[in-house]
Each structure stands twice: as C-alpha cells, then as structure tokens.
Amino acid sequence: MPTEGPELETVHLLRAAAVELGLHSARFASRNGMHPTDVRALIVLMDARRAAEETTAGRLGAALGLNSAGTTALVDRLERAGHVRRVRGATDRRKVVIEVDERAVALGQAFFGPLIGQVVELLQGYDERERAAIRGFLEGVRGAAAAADRPLTS
Amino acid sequence: MPTEGPELETVHLLRAAAVELGLHSARFASRNGMHPTDVRALIVLMDARRAAEETTAGRLGAALGLNSAGTTALVDRLERAGHVRRVRGATDRRKVVIEVDERAVALGQAFFGPLIGQVVELLQGYDERERAAIRGFLEGVRGAAAAADRPLTS
DNA sequence: CCCTATTATCTCGCTCAGCAAGATACTTGG
DNA sequence: CCAAGTATCTTGCTGAGCGAGATAATAGGG
Numbered sequence: 001m002p003t004e005g006p007e008l009e010t011v012h013l014l015r016a017a018a019v020e021l022g023l024h025s026a027r028f029a030s031r032n033g034m035h036p037t038d039v040r041a042l043i044v045l046m047d048a049r050r051a052a053e054e055t056t057a058g059r060l061g062a063a064l065g066l067n068s069a070g071t072t073a074l075v076d077r078l079e080r081a082g083h084v085r086r087v088r089g090a091t092d093r094r095k096v097v098i099e100v101d102e103r104a105v106a107l108g109q110a111f112f113g114p115l116i117g118q119v120v121e122l123l124q125g126y127d128e129r130e131r132a133a134i135r136g137f138l139e140g141v142r143g144a145a146a147a148a149d150r151p152l153t154s
Numbered sequence: 155m156p157t158e159g160p161e162l163e164t165v166h167l168l169r170a171a172a173v174e175l176g177l178h179s180a181r182f183a184s185r186n187g188m189h190p191t192d193v194r195a196l197i198v199l200m201d202a203r204r205a206a207e208e209t210t211a212g213r214l215g216a217a218l219g220l221n222s223a224g225t226t227a228l229v230d231r232l233e234r235a236g237h238v239r240r241v242r243g244a245t246d247r248r249k250v251v252i253e254v255d256e257r258a259v260a261l262g263q264a265f266f267g268p269l270i271g272q273v274v275e276l277l278q279g280y281d282e283r284e285r286a287a288i289r290g291f292l293e294g295v296r297g298a299a300a301a302a303d304r305p306l307t308s
Numbered sequence: 309c310c311c312t313a314t315t316a317t318c319t320c321g322c323t324c325a326g327c328a329a330g331a332t333a334c335t336t337g338g
Numbered sequence: 339c340c341a342a343g344t345a346t347c348t349t350g351c352t353g354a355g356c357g358a359g360a361t362a363a364t365a366g367g368g
Contacts, residue, residue, distance in 0.1 A: 007274040010285070013292045014273065018172040020299035027303065035325070058345060070326045072347055077325090094334045094345040118298040119168065120161040126287050131164070133284035134291050137276060138167045144272040145174035149181065189354070212316060224355045226318055231354090248316040248363045 014141065028111045033081070040064055041074055042083060042108060045100045056089070057096045168295065182265045187235070194218055195228055196237060196262060199254045210243070211250045 029039045044063045048055040061071030075098060078084040083104040089095030123131060183193045198217045202209040215225030229252060232238040237258040243249030277285055 005274070007277045008270070010277055010289050010292070011270050011273050013289060013296065015175070017292045017296040017299070018175045020296045021169070021172045022176055024299045024302055037325075056345080057347095066325095067327060068346065069328080069348080073325070075346095089345090092335070092345085096346065115298055115302050116162070116165050119165050119295055120159070122291060122294040122298070123161045123164055126291070130284060130287035133280050133287055135164050135167060137280070137288045138164070138171045140276040141273055142167065142171040142174045144269055144276070145171070145178045148178055148269050191354075210316080211318095220354095221356060222317065223319080223357080227354070229317095243316090246316085246364065250317065 024112075024115065028108075031111075032107065034077075037064060037066075037074060038078060038081075038083075041078060042100065042104060045084065045098060046105060046108065049100055049105075054097045057086075057098060060098060178266075178269065182262075185265075186261065188231075191218060191220075191228060192232060192235075192237075195232060196254065196258060199238065199252060200259060200262065203254055203259075208251045211240075211252060214252060 025039050026036055028034075029036050041060060041064060044060060045055055048059075057071050057075055058068070060075070061068060064071075064074075066074060075084065075086065075096075078098075079086060083101055085099045085101060087097045087099055089097055123134070126134065179193050180190055182188075183190050195214060195218060198214060199209055202213075211225050211229055212222070214229070215222060218225075218228070220228060229238065229240065229250075232252075233240060237255055239253045239255065241251045241253055243251055277288070280288065
C-alpha cells in the first residue's frame, strides 16, 4: 500500500471531477424527465450528427450496451418525448435511422453550454505547455481506463 | 456558437475520460454482480472509513440520493453479498451503522489499484508546474460542475 | 417519570428500465 | 423466387427505486 503521496490526492480529485460531471448529466436528465441512459443516447446521437453519420437503432443500442428490446423501449421514450424521430432507412427499409430533433440539440446546448464555456475559459488561463500537460494527462487517463477493459493485451 | 477552437477538443477529451472512468466502475459492478449504485455506495462507505467516520443507513441514502426504501433495499443487497454488515448504533439504537467488510475493501483495491497506479505513474512524468496545472484544472472542472447545481448564486 | 413529538429504519405495493426469447419485416445470394 | 441472414419490434419477466405508512427508539416538556 503506497504511503499516501500527493499524487493520490490528484487521483482523488480526478475521481471527484468525474463524479461531478456525471451528476451534472444526471441533473440534466431529471430536470427534463429523462433517465441517465436517455442522456447518454442523446450524446451518442449528437456526436454522430456532428460527424455526419447516420445512427440506426442497432448502432445506438450497441453503443449503449443495450439489447434490442431495451433499445426499442429507449427510442420509444425519446420519440414520445419529442427528442428524436424514427426514419425508415432509404436503401434498406429494415433499418431505422434515428434523427435528433433540433429542439433537443438546443436543449442540450443550453444546459451544457455554460459549463463548457467555463471549462474553455479555465483552459485559457494556462500557457501552451500547461495546456499540453492537461491534454496529455486526460488522454492518458482515458487510455488507461479504456485499456483496463481487456486485461493483459499487448 | 464558438467556431470550434482547440479548447473544445480538450473539453471533448475531458468528457471522454470521465465517461471511460464511469465505464470502468460499471465493469467492476457487473463483474461482481453489482449495480452502479452499489459501487457508488461502497465508495461512499470506504471514503467515510478513511476519514474514520461512521456511516448510518440514512447518511448513505442521502449521499446517494435514495429514499429510505431504496436505501434499505441497497443495504440488503450489499449485506446479502457479504460486502457490508449492519451494526445497531451503540448510543442510539435506532441507528444502523454500516460497516464495510475487509474483503470488499480488498476487492476494490485489487480492481482499482492498477488504474490508480497508472495514473500516479502518468503524473510522475510531469514536472511540478505541469502537475499544478493539472490539479488546478481538475479542481476548476469539479467546481464548475458542482456550481452548475445552484444556478445564480454568488 | 411518562407521554408526545421527533427521528431512524423498515415494510408494502407499485412503476418502469432492461433482459431473454421469439415474432416480424426486409434484403441478398444462389 | 426462395432460403438464409439481418434489423427491429413484441411479449413476459426481473429487479432497482419511489411513495406512503408502519415500527422502534430517543428526547424533552409537563
């Protein structure tokens, strides 16, 4: 057991920040009568939209780790709330492409925009070398957490 | 709408890292037949243990945002799995103090230890000024996310 | 002291997210 | 044009968490 160095406090801080970000999403969810999964789904959909990719029901479910039944129920909820639309695939009519409603996008930007703005502002208080350290650290954390998935792979 | 500066990519990275950390906890949960809430509960309990504070059922529920019924069910699950013990309060016998089992602590350390170690190692690759920037950034993010709770407070 | 208000936890009945299994609709290769 | 494959939906179920109220124990005024 390492004797509690100052690095561990930073790790603690990292966890606290991650938890707080999660709680912020949860607030968005409950304030809009949604569940955490619904928010995660909207984020996936908006990311795909940014990348100009179509998201089908199947892809969405896979991205969230839901099975087909859960995915159908999820899309039903989001559609009922008016956040997304189901559009049958043009070339392959088995597919259901999920489109995010503009208002849902605006809702998300209105809620997350301020926080994003604050973080951007925060970043601007650092010089380039410090910003590079922050980026590198975040990249490293993400990689380490993701790599912990498949244990002993090269 | 800001025209997509390089800071936004860092924000994106921050979100990705937070998500990945969340998924890591979720893996711990599912690998041990637990739910995300159970893991959060154990973290709260272990944090309290470190600080040498007693955690009652009520405090735990409040920390997790559960009502009394949900808290009872949660403690039942954790107790059934052998991760915690219920101990009636010594001075106030209405209270139920929740104690974490040593094996649950060891389980958590075994799972999260390697990732924590990697992050500590990562930090050691930076000089003191860079580490201060990372700490300051994380602190700022946590504060901003937490402050977004109560909107327009001084 | 005792009786009422208060506090801490638990019990009951319910709602709803997500799962497993299988039905349905559509496509594609032979 | 049909069989195998693929994408989504339907059905029936399990279990986390909620609201309301029961139960148990303490604290304080009379």
